[in-house]
Amino acid sequence: xxxxxxxxxxxxxxxxxxxxxxxxxxxxxxxxxxxxxxxxxxxxxxxxxxxxxxxxxxxxxxxxxxxxxxxxxxxxxxxxxxxxxxxxxxxxxxxxxxxxxxxxxxxxxxxxxxxxxxxxxxxxxxxxxxxxxxxxxxxxxxxxxxxxxxxxxxxxxxxxxxxxxxxxxxxxxxxxxxxxxxxxxxxxxxxxxxxxxxxxxxxxxxxxx
Amino acid sequence: xxxxxxxxxxxxxxxxxxxxxxxxxxxxxxxxxxxxxxxxxxxxxxxxxxxxxxxxxxxxxxxxxxxxxxxxxxxxxxxxxxxxxxxxxxxxxxxxxxxxxxxxxxxxxxxxxxxxxxxxxxxxxxxxxxxxxxxxxxxxxxxxxxxxxxxxxxxxxxxxxxxxxxxxxxxxxxxxxxxxxxxxxxxxxxxxxxxxxxxxxxxxxxxxxxxxxxxxxxxxxxxxxxxxxxxxxxxxxxxxxxxxxxxxxxxxxxxxxxxxxxxxxxxxxxxxx
Numbered sequence: 440x441x442x443x444x445x446x447x448x449x450x451x452x453x454x455x456x457x458x459x460x461x462x463x464x465x466x467x468x469x470x471x472x473x474x475x476x477x478x479x480x481x482x483x484x485x486x487x488x489x490x491x492x493x494x495x496x497x498x499x500x501x502x503x504x505x506x507x508x509x510x511x512x513x514x515x516x517x518x519x520x521x522x523x524x525x526x527x528x529x530x531x532x533x534x535x536x537x538x539x540x541x542x543x544x545x546x547x548x549x550x551x552x553x554x555x556x557x558x559x560x561x562x563x564x565x566x567x568x569x570x571x572x573x574x575x576x577x578x579x580x581x582x583x584x585x586x587x588x589x590x591x592x593x594x595x596x597x598x599x600x601x602x603x604x605x606x607x608x609x610x611x612x613x614x615x616x617x618x619x620x621x622x623x624x625x626x627x628x629x630x631x632x633x634x635x636x637x638x639x640x641x642x643x644x645x646x647x648x
Numbered sequence: 649x650x651x652x653x654x655x656x657x658x659x660x661x662x663x664x665x666x667x668x669x670x671x672x673x674x675x676x677x678x679x680x681x682x683x684x685x686x687x688x689x690x691x692x693x694x695x696x697x698x699x700x701x702x703x704x705x706x707x708x709x710x711x712x713x714x715x716x717x718x719x720x721x722x723x724x725x726x727x728x729x730x731x732x733x734x735x736x737x738x739x740x741x742x743x744x745x746x747x748x749x750x751x752x753x754x755x756x757x758x759x760x761x762x763x764x765x766x767x768x769x770x771x772x773x774x775x776x777x778x779x780x781x782x783x784x785x786x787x788x789x790x791x792x793x794x795x796x797x798x799x800x801x802x803x804x805x806x807x808x809x810x811x812x813x814x815x816x817x818x819x820x821x822x823x824x825x826x827x828x829x830x831x832x833x834x835x836x837x838x839x840x841x842x843x844x845x846x847x848x849x850x851x852x853x854x855x856x857x858x859x860x861x862x863x864x865x866x867x868x869x870x871x872x873x874x875x876x877x878x879x880x881x882x883x884x885x886x887x888x889x890x891x892x893x894x895x896x897x898x899x900x901x902x903x904x905x906x907x908x909x910x911x912x913x914x915x916x917x918x919x920x921x
Contacts, residue, residue, distance in 0.1 A: 485886075548888050555921045591891055595921050634895045638914050 441469040448475055454484050461487040465494025473498055473505040480509075480524075481517035488520045496527035503530045510536065519549045526556025531573055534560065538580045541592075551595035554584050558599025559606070571613075577603055578613050582620050590632035597624055597635060601642035618646060660684060662692055669698045675707055678720045686727025696733045699724045703739055718746075722754040729758025737764045744770050753795030760802030768808045771799050778819040783828060796820060797831040801870075804835030814839060821845075826852055826860045834867035841903060846873050853883040861885050869896025874908035877916060887920040894920070 444464040451457035461479050464472050472494065479491040495502040506521050522540045525533030533556065540553035557577040562570045581603065584596040604617040624630045625639035660668075660681075665688075668674075668681035682702055685695050702724035709717040716722065725743055728736040736758070743755035744767065752774075759767035774794050775782045782794040800820055803813060817839075820832035830852050837845040852864035853876075861883050868876045869892055880893050894917045898910055 548886075551921055590895070591888070594891075594917065598918055598921055632895075634898045634914075634917075637898060637910060638917070641911065641914060 441467055441471045445472065445475045448479060454486070457482065457484050458486045458490060461490040461494070465490050465497070468494070468497050470498060470501040473502045474509070476502070477505050477509045477521070480520040481511065481514050483516055488516075492520055492524045492527065495524040499528055500530045503528060503532045507532060507536070515546075519544070519546055522549050522556075523552045526552045529556060529559050529561045531560055531562060531565065534573060534576065538576065541580050541584050547589040547592050550584070550587060550589070550592040554581060554592060554595035554599040555602075556599075557581055558602035562606075571607075574603065574607055574613055578616055582616065585620050585624055590635055593624060593630070593632070593635050594638055597621060597639045597642055601645065604642075604646055618643065621646075662688070662690055665690070666692060666694055666698060669702060672705070675705075675720050678702060678705075679723050682720060682723035682727050686723075686730040689730060696728070696731060696735060699728050699731070700736060700739050703728065703736075703743060716750060718748050718751050721748075722751050725751065725754035725758045729754075729761035732762065734762065734764075737762060737766060740764070741767060741770065744774075749791060749793075749795050753798040756795060756798040756802045760798075760805035763806050765806060765808060767802065768806055768813060771803055772813060772816045775799055775803075775816050775820070778816075779823045779828075783820060783823050792828075796823070796828050800828070800831040800835045804831075804838035804870075807839065809839040821848065826855060826857070827863050830860070830863045830867050834871055837871045837873060843875070846871075846876065849873070850876060850879050853879050858885065862889055865889050865893040866896075869893035870900065872897050872900025872902070872904060874901045874904040874913070877908050877913055881916050881920070891917055891920050 447460040451460045476491040476494045537553045537556045581599050600617045607613045621639045630636050665681040665684040668677040705720045740755045783796050833845045833848045849864050897913050
């Protein structure tokens, strides 16, 4: 059944046809669909790419290897969608890609997605020391992201910092660093965009509650 | 499109931007410098005088180089709108009378950003002939006789809510082009706060054309119309644009706060990241 759906994606002859075939393939949640969904990310069809990202996120960790395997530095569009998928999956194998994306990607929407993803990597399977080391790298990337020039990326950083603070030991050093970063994003003139300040203040209130 | 020294778009310093705007040999350098000063919200005392000098520059269109008519003056007008200095208003009012409609458009937007009450009479005068006059298509281009969208939006931003002003804007809510209707409804909604002007904008969020849905998103955000929260989230458009619109609901929407609180809008933004 999955192979027929893959064939339908490969043979789609219109933008709408590709979108519908991708939606159908994404909905079966079969790991065998992952490579084909990754391919769709490079087709320059935003609707189909959104459906493919949704499908990859639903596949979760099983989709990570196919995504990392196909990351193509020459196809910017595909790479941007792949970052979104990795951010949504939250697997630690995506860490380096997310760090690099937040620090250097030219697209604010990609940096925004990377910031969210860095705040909510799922690390339950790791040993505690490793878990702490990964959280620290995420925290450092998000601290640097506080200085991003685009408000929407800093908004994503606030979201990421709040999520990260809820996953680390309360009152430990990483927790306090996240709190400090949020505090600076909650105040003018350090932060000039009102909606970012409001979101950071909300995050601080929730952490204190 | 625009040369900016050795590396196009490379970061430059404020000093460098001022120097590039001061020289007049290479207009592409001036063009980029004017944009830069506006984008960076330069507070340097020389920024406004240099931009005002640039606003007086005229140059022919150079299609080969991709340079628009009066490119430096247009970018200077845009930057002056962002710098928030009322000292720029008299010269922007003069630019509103220029023969170049692209320059009039940039001036109208800048005067709107500066909330220049003095611009209301000339804007109304230029729009008074309505959709069949100011809003009629030109014979030589797809543009209209006047840059109606920018002028209507400016009237809404400036915020003089008087019957003479709304009487000029209202006929444009029936214009043939959806983007003009959107701009007119936006202005009337900003001025009056009356929900009847939001209805057409909510309908435009369902338009089959993406470009129209995008414009309605931006217009609802500019007004801060909080009751549009759910329709904005549901419309088919990029999350990036929805986030900009929702930022508008948070920052511009205090007077519509009774219907939807800030935390609900922030939760919707989180879901779009």
